[in-house]
Amino acid sequence: MGASGWQYYVPYQPDLQAALTELRNHTFATGDYWWAVPYEFDKSAADFPNRPTTERELWSDEAVQESGTHSILDVRKIATTPSFGVVVPVTPAEALAAAGTTTPTREHVEKLDALADERWVGRCAVLHDAAGHPTELYFWGASGD
Template identity: 30%
Template structure:
């Protein structure tokens, strides 16, 4: 993404672009969710065979059935909270100074120096690192952004990380 001083605005723009392209993981609809509750209950083994398991299955079904149908970027993650979208869309909490769940944060200056040998890496350096080593940098659901430079000037913002199950 081309550089702009407002990293959060760039992140939100990228999230919207990824959504519009459909470049994300989408869970398949479980046909059981189309059943009426009585029909679903009837499809299970009788409750008296294992009441705790029966109740847990029904509870899970009711919870999944109550999730919103994804109609836009804002409710897509809520519609599949356990799987995520396996994309930048999962970074619903925006930008943070330090690594945190569902956010993107910058590499520290020490980490930039260690990784790239400079505080002003080129786009090629960042893209190579992101394609090979970013998975080792942070936990799942914690994103990274790095600003790359061209002739000493900020040129691009690179977002990366791993989300989803």
């Protein structure tokens, strides 16, 4: 199947780990991820009433462990160093180099996208309004096999 890119916008909150956890919980609850077990590539888990009811159950299946969910569920924690299954926040220096500003807005997202250059490693950026106030968080990356 190959990796799939994913992206999510959530309201800003200063606790990035809490925002990630809430987003993961919402994604799992709504079934907005690919469930490897049926191997139906054009459907999400929401299309199957018998999908796992807990993340533990989901990840206990070897097919899911190997293929991932092609969603935010494939990353679990915020960290400053890229490694498998983490989300690395964009630094001000990275934002400046990629987008020309340390307070990126939604209009800068395309310029930030290239910063997610490793599979199974997500990125997160604080997006701002025109006055420079944080308004939302942008999570993105690529995962799955």
